[in-house]
């Protein structure tokens with residue numbers, strides 16, 4: 001697990017800004033981070049969610065297609081699979097950052 005932490009630190013964390021409240025939300029490994037307003041802009045792991053995604057601005061390089069894909073059954077299956085294997089670093093990087 002220590003190896004995972006190292007990889008997470010080296011990678012640029014996902015950052016988004018909520019246009020509803022103007023707050024910047026930065027991904028934090030191992031927990032979900034929420035902007036706190038009614039739009040509920042949330043980053044959990046590599047998944048970005050919000051009541052209105054149109055009010056969410058990506059602040060760093062991130063493929064929006066992956067955001068949508070993160071909600072598909074195959075993605076959930078992948079997350080479940082990842083949890084079982086307890087291998088996070090490679091899948092995270094390959095799937096989320098291009």
Ligand SMILES: [Zn+2]
Pocket residue numbers: 018019020021022023035036037038039040041
């Ligand atoms: Zn907000």
